[in-house]
Structure formats: C-alpha cells, structure tokens
Amino acid sequence: MKNIDWRYVLRLGLIAGVVVAYVSAIGVLVTFNSRSIVAGVLTLGQLILYIAPLWAGYLVGKKVLADGGSYLESLLSGLGVGVLSMVPVLGLIILPHALLPNLRRIFVNISPDLITLLTFQQESLLSGSLLLVGLMTALGLVGSATHLIPTQVRRPLAIALLWVVLVGMFSELLIQILRPLNRTLVTTFFQGNALKSNIALALFAITAALNWIVTSQRETVKTQIKQLPSDYQKGLYIASLVLVFILFMLLPRVVGSFLSEVLVNVGLYILMGLGLNIAIGLAGLLDLGYVTNFAIGAYIMGVLTSTSSLGRGQLSFWVVIPICIVSAMITGFLLALPVLRMRGDYLAITTLGFGEIIRLLALSDWLRPLIGGAQGIVFIPKPAIFDFVFGTSSQLYYIVFFGCLLVLFVSVRLNNSRTGRQWMALREDEDAAKAMGIDTIQTKLLAFTLSAASGGLAGAIFASKLGTIFPNSFDLLVSINVLALIIVGGMGSIPGIMVGALVLIGLPELLREFAEYRLLAYGVLLIVMMLARPEGLIPSEIRQRELHDEEVISTVENPSA
Amino acid sequence: MALLEVNDVHTYYGNIHALKGISLTVEEGEVVCLIGGNGAGKTTTLRTICGLLRPRQGSVLFRGHDIIDFPPHTLISKGIAMVPEGRGVFAKLTVTENLELGAYYRQDKEGIKKDMENVFSLFPRLRERQKQLAGTMSGGEQQMLAMGRALMAQPRLLLLDEPSMGLAPVLVEAIFDIIQTINKDGVTILLVEQNAHMALQVGHRGYVLQTGEIVLSDTAKALQQNATVQKAYLGIE
Structure with missing residues (x-):
C-alpha cells in the first residue's frame, strides 16, 4: 500500500468525476447521445461518460507503477479512482431528485433524459445508480489494468479501438458514400446510423492485427528500402507522391458533395494556416489579425467580379486572383510598417486591433458605396474556364487543392532557404540576428508580406465559393481559428498544419452536434494540448528539440544509448 | 591609418x-x-x-x-564582428546551425566549410557537440560558440x-x-x-x-x- 500516492488518487478521481458531472450538466452527454457508434451498445454520449474514469485509471496506474508499486497496488488505485469519479455524478442524479427539485430551473440540461442516460434506462433510480457506480468503478479498474498488457499489444488494441470509434461515429457519412455503390454492403455493415456490433468486433480484430503487422514490419521495410540503390529510392519516393496526388484528385468523386464541401473549408484554412505559419511558426511574429488578409482577398474578388450594382469591371476570376494576392501582400506590408519595432505581446495586441479595424471598415457607412456595408456584396460569380463552371463543392475542391499545392511548394522551399534561416534567427534572438548581419527590418517585412499572400488567395476563393460576402464572415474568430490550428498541429510544421486544419475545421463540420460546444471544445483542446503535447500533433524538428531538451542532451552525452 | x-x-x-x-x-x-x-x-x-x-x-x-x-x-x-556580453548564442539552435548563421552574409559555400573546420580545430569542444542545442551547453562552451560564430564571418x-x-x-x-x-x-x-x-x-x-x-x-x-x-x-x- 505504501507505494500508492492517495492524494494523487483522490485528486485525479475527483477531477474525472467533476469533468463528467460538468459535461452532463451543460448538456453535452444528452446531445451526443443521439449519435450512435455501435448499434445498441455504445453512443458518443456514453463514450464521453466512460472515457474520464478510464483515462484517470490509466494515469493513476501508470504513476503507481512508476513509483515502484506492484500490479496489485496499481489495480487498487484504479479501483479507487473509479469509485471517486462517480461521486460528483451521483450527486447530479440524487440532488435534484431528493433535495433540490428546483435545481433544474438553473441547470436546464439536468433533464429527465440525462438521468435516464446516466441510470441506463433502469426503472428505479437506486438500481440505476448502482449500475453506474459499478460501471465507473470497473472502468477505473480497467484503465489501470491496461498496464498489465505489454506495450506491443496495448498499442494496436488502443489504435483498433480508436478506429472502431471513428468508423462508428461517422457511419452516416460512410453510408452515404457506400449507398450508391452497393446497397447490400450498407445493410451488412450498418444498422441505422451505426456499426453493427458483430461488424464492430470484426473491425476491431482486423485493425488490431493490421496495426500489429505494420509496426512489427516497419523497421525491416525501412532498412530494406534504405538498402536499395538511390535511384530506386528516388523512384519510390516520386511514385508515392504521384499516388497521393492521384488519390487527392479522385477524392471528391468518391466522398460526395457534403464531404467535398467540408474538404473545401479545410483547404481554405490550410491555405491560411500555411500563410500565418510563415509569420508565427517561422519568423516568430505573433500576428492575431490574419483575418485582414482574408477579408482583403474576399472583398477585392467581390468588387471586381460581382455582377451586382457594386461590381466594378466584372472581370474573370482568374484575372482577379493575382490582384487579390498582390493586394493582400501590399496590405500586409503596409500594416507591418508601424509594428516593426514591436515584439511579442505588443505585436499580438496591435495586430489584433488591425483585424477588428478591417471588420469595422467593412461594416462602416463610409465605405458602403464601395463595398456594401452590412449588406455585403452579392452575385459574385463562380470561377469558370470557358464554359466549364466550378459550380459545386466537388469542383471548387480542385481550385482549393491546386492553391494548397502551390502554397505548400512555396512554404517548403522557403523553409529550407536562406530566408528561412533568416527567420529562424529572428525568431530565436533578434539582437543576435542583427549581430550576424541579418537585416531584421527587411526580414520582418518579408515575413508579413509573404504571410499575407495566401490569406488573400484563401479570401478570394472563399468569396467566389459562397457567391456573397458579409462583414460578419471576417470576425476575430477566423484569426483565432487559424492560430489554433497552427498550435494544435505544431508550430512551424507543414504537415502539422494540415492535420490541425482537419481536426479543428473538419471535425466540427462532421459532428454537427458539436456546433453548440465548438468554443468549449476549442478551449479544452488547446489546454489539453498545451499540457500533454505542447509541440503540437506533428511537431517540427526544432520545436520538438526545444520542448524536449533533456532527451536530446542525454542522447548527446551517451551516443551509445 | x-x-x-x-x-x-x-x-x-x-x-x-x-x-x-x-x-x-x-x-x-x-x-x-x-x-x-x-x-x-x-x-x-x-x-x-x-x-x-x-x-x-x-x-x-x-x-x-x-x-x-x-x-x-x-x-x-x-x-567588424561582435561577441555580445552574455554571449547571445541562439539557444534553441544547434552548434552547427549557430555557426552557419555566423557566416550568414557570405555566399561561398566552400569557404564556409573550411572556416567551420577551422573553428572546430580551434574549439575541439564544439566539434564534439555539433548537434547539441546551444542553450544546453555550459557557459564556457557557449562563449566558445559565440566566438566561433563571430569568426565564421571572417572579421x-x-x-x-x-x-x-x-x-x-x-x-x-x-x-x-x-x-x-x-x-x-x-x-x-x-x-x-x-x-x-x-x-x-x-x-x-x-x-x-x-x-x-x-x-x-x-x-x-x-x-x-x-x-x-x-x-x-x-x-x-
């Protein structure tokens, strides 16, 4: 018993319990309960309920083992966490029933629906509560018991579980994709909008096995590839790039119009993310007004192509695109001039102000004759090549895709260039950079200007995609979204930005129940990321080194290890 | 003069x-x-x-x-090259990257390579620690790095x-x-x-x-x- 840190157990158990009680009280559980993962077995709401004790059990078991405790002690602590984690939840069930019947007037989401969910549709509250207690305790135990399984087995199992949850969660989308292909396929795999339970089991087994094979074979395949002559390696590399390219080209045909729409939105944010990454990730300039560039691009596209009375010139999309990019760059340059001397927080606040100014200008009566004020600009035509109009999302997808490719190429080249190194030095230490002969003023201006370019591009595509633009589309949230996806994905990391955009922009679109809790989820995600993985999901090499100095030193000191 | x-x-x-x-x-x-x-x-x-x-x-x-x-x-x-007080090395970059930045204004790759070799023979400690982050080295090593970096500019x-x-x-x-x-x-x-x-x-x-x-x-x-x-x-x- 002496190896169990009971205070840690108490803390973690109560935290898990409070989290569950909180998400219940604000209505997350009930909302998400309508999305079924495995038919008749698991809903998304239940999953959220189960994850807290499971995770707390896992953490506490890990800590006990790390402190030199036995497996028995670790299981015991898991049990403790499980029991503790249901105390606040139990309060949620009993309080309104027994003591405070008026509680529901304040917390409208503590509804009979919630109670039924928490007590597993049992007739009596008592037997339901007991069931909940038993289950939560068991989950705490299971969480701590995962340490009994060797890592090589645990990983594939965890990943397989994740796959089942993902596939189950997005069954509805998969059904939509599969239905036109083969109806019987749909009925064999899915029931309602969820996976059939036997299919879920099979999927779990298959993905676990696949993952096990892949991880065990990865190293040998890697060494085999390394042994190939360099020409072959190059060929293999190019072939895989071509394959990925073809896959992306085919994507909108396969996934249908709804997912294409989501992909277009994700793509627009990837464009902006890559742009802002130049300022923040590479040059270390915290720009919180990135929406400015997006708005400039959109409004120029609107004014120059619209067929309404506000439209001037009614030029073609393809002519205006470069104008949008250049205008955004000029704005970026001009806005950078006054903030050249600012660093860190001051820069952030000032750029934040610029973002708001742009929105207010767009709303203002002063510019109304030009850009329509609150009424915005309407009748912006879709892009077209001769007679072919990019009317639907699955067609617009290609424009976004090639835009992303272009910006991606530029970003990668910049990252590895002399300019990239200039930014790196600027980010690390402005004075030392000066002493190295780097013109910091010019470097900063270049970063802001280039960073603005792809924002302008994204704005231009956005305007012609929607066909109408309103000032409200250009609020602070756009800047925050772009910043958040960079942080979540990994600052300075290009693959990270793509993953970040998928997670932060794509997921909320797919989980429509999410919409109400979007900002909450953002906050939670950012806090969790900062605590658990501050370098982001796919960190850049440098960021990784910064945040994990200790490991680097130890490998340097003992090169053998 | x-x-x-x-x-x-x-x-x-x-x-x-x-x-x-x-x-x-x-x-x-x-x-x-x-x-x-x-x-x-x-x-x-x-x-x-x-x-x-x-x-x-x-x-x-x-x-x-x-x-x-x-x-x-x-x-x-x-x-004119300066080694500032408190060294001013780029703490989060490696030794090699720091030295490369010292030669930032130069374009001759061959010369840079040769000078890096010179710096390493002048400061053997730096050669041992090429891949290490500058900020994790001792004060003396950082001072050596700062001097080596200044020398990379051929002042x-x-x-x-x-x-x-x-x-x-x-x-x-x-x-x-x-x-x-x-x-x-x-x-x-x-x-x-x-x-x-x-x-x-x-x-x-x-x-x-x-x-x-x-x-x-x-x-x-x-x-x-x-x-x-x-x-x-x-x-x-």
Missing part, C-alpha cells in the same frame, strides 16, 4: 551622458583592451562602435570610413564584450589562450574586460575607462606596472 579610430564620441541614454568624449585607436594586428569598473562605459563604447547606439557627437572610423550611419547588420560584411576586427564573465578560472585561461591564437591568425581584437589582470596579459595596449571618460592609456606592460591601475583594478596594494 589605424584600423579603427574613435574620435571624441559622446553617447547618451536618454538624458544620461554615458560617454563623455571617448577617443581611442586600434591598429591592425593588435589586441587592445578596455578596462574599467562597473558602469564605466565599456560596453556602451562597444555598442556605439558597432552601431547599436548612436552617438550625439563624434565619429567612428573603420579603415578610414565613418561608420556611424551604417545600421548594425551591415557592419559584419565590412569586417578583420573582433569586438569581445566580457568574454570571461561568469566562467570558471580554468575556462577563463583557456578563453584568453584562444584570444591570443585568434590574434596570431591575423584578427585584430578590441577586448572589453573587468578581469583587468587577464586582459592586460594578452593585450598589447590598454585604455582605462572611468565614468565615461578615458583616464589612462598606455601599453599593457606599462599599465600593469602603473600604481593607480594596480591599486584600482589589479588588487595590488
């Missing part, structure tokens, strides 16, 4: 008159030290020379040209600000040995030091600074014998 000539320079921090008419010369091939107590204006003099501070009056001539109007980042291509004049600050005595000796080696390789050095004892051992000439004014200037040997200097800076009664 002297390599560096500072004529009657007055520098201010706001209203504070920090340098009250400093004049000094550094000849090609010399090691010149600037000694003095805290707040005497040693660092201010260096910062004025390399353009980080702008004097209200006076001139700074490098190889006969006034360099006061040049922004600091252009001086390195003219041949004619190297400005060193307090290279011995915060270092163990053994390391201080090592650093001063290296300063002499660098000088023998043809780099002129202007050295600012509180450790007057060490500075005067490696220096050819010295200036003594007190509250923004030069109060004494002589050969290093003569300064070592000078009674005032002995009393005030060398701790000899």
Whole structure:
C-alpha cells in the first residue's frame, strides 16, 4: 500500500468525476447521445461518460507503477479512482431528485433524459445508480489494468479501438458514400446510423492485427528500402507522391458533395494556416489579425467580379486572383510598417486591433458605396474556364487543392532557404540576428508580406465559393481559428498544419452536434494540448528539440544509448 | 591609418551622458583592451562602435570610413564582428546551425566549410557537440560558440564584450589562450574586460575607462606596472 500516492488518487478521481458531472450538466452527454457508434451498445454520449474514469485509471496506474508499486497496488488505485469519479455524478442524479427539485430551473440540461442516460434506462433510480457506480468503478479498474498488457499489444488494441470509434461515429457519412455503390454492403455493415456490433468486433480484430503487422514490419521495410540503390529510392519516393496526388484528385468523386464541401473549408484554412505559419511558426511574429488578409482577398474578388450594382469591371476570376494576392501582400506590408519595432505581446495586441479595424471598415457607412456595408456584396460569380463552371463543392475542391499545392511548394522551399534561416534567427534572438548581419527590418517585412499572400488567395476563393460576402464572415474568430490550428498541429510544421486544419475545421463540420460546444471544445483542446503535447500533433524538428531538451542532451552525452 | 579610430564620441541614454568624449585607436594586428569598473562605459563604447547606439557627437572610423550611419547588420560584411556580453548564442539552435548563421552574409559555400573546420580545430569542444542545442551547453562552451560564430564571418576586427564573465578560472585561461591564437591568425581584437589582470596579459595596449571618460592609456606592460591601475583594478596594494 505504501507505494500508492492517495492524494494523487483522490485528486485525479475527483477531477474525472467533476469533468463528467460538468459535461452532463451543460448538456453535452444528452446531445451526443443521439449519435450512435455501435448499434445498441455504445453512443458518443456514453463514450464521453466512460472515457474520464478510464483515462484517470490509466494515469493513476501508470504513476503507481512508476513509483515502484506492484500490479496489485496499481489495480487498487484504479479501483479507487473509479469509485471517486462517480461521486460528483451521483450527486447530479440524487440532488435534484431528493433535495433540490428546483435545481433544474438553473441547470436546464439536468433533464429527465440525462438521468435516464446516466441510470441506463433502469426503472428505479437506486438500481440505476448502482449500475453506474459499478460501471465507473470497473472502468477505473480497467484503465489501470491496461498496464498489465505489454506495450506491443496495448498499442494496436488502443489504435483498433480508436478506429472502431471513428468508423462508428461517422457511419452516416460512410453510408452515404457506400449507398450508391452497393446497397447490400450498407445493410451488412450498418444498422441505422451505426456499426453493427458483430461488424464492430470484426473491425476491431482486423485493425488490431493490421496495426500489429505494420509496426512489427516497419523497421525491416525501412532498412530494406534504405538498402536499395538511390535511384530506386528516388523512384519510390516520386511514385508515392504521384499516388497521393492521384488519390487527392479522385477524392471528391468518391466522398460526395457534403464531404467535398467540408474538404473545401479545410483547404481554405490550410491555405491560411500555411500563410500565418510563415509569420508565427517561422519568423516568430505573433500576428492575431490574419483575418485582414482574408477579408482583403474576399472583398477585392467581390468588387471586381460581382455582377451586382457594386461590381466594378466584372472581370474573370482568374484575372482577379493575382490582384487579390498582390493586394493582400501590399496590405500586409503596409500594416507591418508601424509594428516593426514591436515584439511579442505588443505585436499580438496591435495586430489584433488591425483585424477588428478591417471588420469595422467593412461594416462602416463610409465605405458602403464601395463595398456594401452590412449588406455585403452579392452575385459574385463562380470561377469558370470557358464554359466549364466550378459550380459545386466537388469542383471548387480542385481550385482549393491546386492553391494548397502551390502554397505548400512555396512554404517548403522557403523553409529550407536562406530566408528561412533568416527567420529562424529572428525568431530565436533578434539582437543576435542583427549581430550576424541579418537585416531584421527587411526580414520582418518579408515575413508579413509573404504571410499575407495566401490569406488573400484563401479570401478570394472563399468569396467566389459562397457567391456573397458579409462583414460578419471576417470576425476575430477566423484569426483565432487559424492560430489554433497552427498550435494544435505544431508550430512551424507543414504537415502539422494540415492535420490541425482537419481536426479543428473538419471535425466540427462532421459532428454537427458539436456546433453548440465548438468554443468549449476549442478551449479544452488547446489546454489539453498545451499540457500533454505542447509541440503540437506533428511537431517540427526544432520545436520538438526545444520542448524536449533533456532527451536530446542525454542522447548527446551517451551516443551509445 | 589605424584600423579603427574613435574620435571624441559622446553617447547618451536618454538624458544620461554615458560617454563623455571617448577617443581611442586600434591598429591592425593588435589586441587592445578596455578596462574599467562597473558602469564605466565599456560596453556602451562597444555598442556605439558597432552601431547599436548612436552617438550625439563624434565619429567612428573603420579603415578610414565613418561608420556611424551604417545600421548594425551591415557592419559584419565590412569586417567588424561582435561577441555580445552574455554571449547571445541562439539557444534553441544547434552548434552547427549557430555557426552557419555566423557566416550568414557570405555566399561561398566552400569557404564556409573550411572556416567551420577551422573553428572546430580551434574549439575541439564544439566539434564534439555539433548537434547539441546551444542553450544546453555550459557557459564556457557557449562563449566558445559565440566566438566561433563571430569568426565564421571572417572579421578583420573582433569586438569581445566580457568574454570571461561568469566562467570558471580554468575556462577563463583557456578563453584568453584562444584570444591570443585568434590574434596570431591575423584578427585584430578590441577586448572589453573587468578581469583587468587577464586582459592586460594578452593585450598589447590598454585604455582605462572611468565614468565615461578615458583616464589612462598606455601599453599593457606599462599599465600593469602603473600604481593607480594596480591599486584600482589589479588588487595590488
């Protein structure tokens, strides 16, 4: 018993319990309960309920083992966490029933629906509560018991579980994709909008096995590839790039119009993310007004192509695109001039102000004759090549895709260039950079200007995609979204930005129940990321080194290890 | 013509008159030290020379040209490199990356490679730690890195600000040995030091600074014998 840190157990158990009680009280559980993962077995709401004790059990078991405790002690602590984690939840069930019947007037989401969910549709509250207690305790135990399984087995199992949850969660989308292909396929795999339970089991087994094979074979395949002559390696590399390219080209045909729409939105944010990454990730300039560039691009596209009375010139999309990019760059340059001397927080606040100014200008009566004020600009035509109009999302997808490719190429080249190194030095230490002969003023201006370019591009595509633009589309949230996806994905990391955009922009679109809790989820995600993985999901090499100095030193000191 | 000539320079921090008419010369091939107590204006003099501070009056001539109007980042291509106080290495970059940045303004890849090799033979410790983050090295190693990085720019004049600050005595000796080696390789050095004892051992000439004014200037040997200097800076009664 002496190896169990009971205070840690108490803390973690109560935290898990409070989290569950909180998400219940604000209505997350009930909302998400309508999305079924495995038919008749698991809903998304239940999953959220189960994850807290499971995770707390896992953490506490890990800590006990790390402190030199036995497996028995670790299981015991898991049990403790499980029991503790249901105390606040139990309060949620009993309080309104027994003591405070008026509680529901304040917390409208503590509804009979919630109670039924928490007590597993049992007739009596008592037997339901007991069931909940038993289950939560068991989950705490299971969480701590995962340490009994060797890592090589645990990983594939965890990943397989994740796959089942993902596939189950997005069954509805998969059904939509599969239905036109083969109806019987749909009925064999899915029931309602969820996976059939036997299919879920099979999927779990298959993905676990696949993952096990892949991880065990990865190293040998890697060494085999390394042994190939360099020409072959190059060929293999190019072939895989071509394959990925073809896959992306085919994507909108396969996934249908709804997912294409989501992909277009994700793509627009990837464009902006890559742009802002130049300022923040590479040059270390915290720009919180990135929406400015997006708005400039959109409004120029609107004014120059619209067929309404506000439209001037009614030029073609393809002519205006470069104008949008250049205008955004000029704005970026001009806005950078006054903030050249600012660093860190001051820069952030000032750029934040610029973002708001742009929105207010767009709303203002002063510019109304030009850009329509609150009424915005309407009748912006879709892009077209001769007679072919990019009317639907699955067609617009290609424009976004090639835009992303272009910006991606530029970003990668910049990252590895002399300019990239200039930014790196600027980010690390402005004075030392000066002493190295780097013109910091010019470097900063270049970063802001280039960073603005792809924002302008994204704005231009956005305007012609929607066909109408309103000032409200250009609020602070756009800047925050772009910043958040960079942080979540990994600052300075290009693959990270793509993953970040998928997670932060794509997921909320797919989980429509999410919409109400979007900002909450953002906050939670950012806090969790900062605590658990501050370098982001796919960190850049440098960021990784910064945040994990200790490991680097130890490998340097003992090169053998 | 002297390599560096500072004529009657007055520098201010706001209203504070920090340098009250400093004049000094550094000849090609010399090691010149600037000694003095805290707040005497040693660092201010260096910062004025390399353009980080702008004097209200006076001139700074490098190889006969006034360099006061040049922004600091252009001086390195003219041949002036500075190792700032507290080293100023890029803590989160590796040793190699730091050295590469030192050669930032140069375009000759071959020459850079050769100079990196030179730096590594001058500082074998750095070769061992090529892949390590600069910020995780000891103070002495960081000082070596800062000096190596400055050398990557192939300077004619190297400005060193307090290279011995915060270092163990053994390391201080090592650093001063290296300063002499660098000088023998043809780099002129202007050295600012509180450790007057060490500075005067490696220096050819010295200036003594007190509250923004030069109060004494002589050969290093003569300064070592000078009674005032002995009393005030060398701790000899």
